[in-house]
Amino acid sequence: MTKFFEPPISDSAIQFWDSTRERRLVLPWCAACEHPFWYPREVCPRCLGGPVEWREASGSGEVHAVSVQHRPGPMRDPAAGPYAVALVDLAEGVRIMTNIVGCEPDAATVGMAVRVTWEPLADGRHLAQFEPA
Numbered sequence: 001m002t003k004f005f006e007p008p009i010s011d012s013a014i015q016f017w018d019s020t021r022e023r024r025l026v027l028p029w030c031a032a033c034e035h036p037f038w039y040p041r042e043v044c045p046r047c048l049g050g051p052v053e054w055r056e057a058s059g060s061g062e063v064h065a066v067s068v069q070h071r072p073g074p075m076r077d078p079a080a081g082p083y084a085v086a087l088v089d090l091a092e093g094v095r096i097m098t099n100i101v102g103c104e105p106d107a108a109t110v111g112m113a114v115r116v117t118w119e120p121l122a123d124g125r126h127l128a129q130f131e132p133a
């Protein structure tokens with residue numbers, strides 16, 4: 001297991017993180033305008049309404065942009081080597097920042113189809129990452 005910085009849990013992301021304990025990717029949806037959004041917030045950034053509902057995501061997406069990081073990130077083991085940081089467009093229409101794993105970092109390319117995979121964190125949550133589909 002790679003050691004990762006453990007993200008803090010904001011009030012508006014409690015359900016997201018609870019779902020990761022079961023390796024389920026969920027997204028906040030606005031019940032008023034019927035659109036998903038990312039990142040989790042208390043109100044919809046599109047219509048400033050709500051309520052916010054949590055819906056299961058397909059876990060499929062496409063790489064929008066990718067960069068290979070050669071310096072270790074916070075709490076990353078320098079021996080783990082370079083890693084790919086990417087913006088992934090999920091099938092539901094939201095864009096999330098993540099890592100591409102399951103291939104060499106420089107093999108991750110814009111337009112590549114990816115699917116979610118999970119990296120365990122020490123507290124039982126999981127970090128959503130993406131691998132080639």
Ligand SMILES: [Zn+2]
Binds near residue numbers: 044
């Ligand atoms: Zn809305």
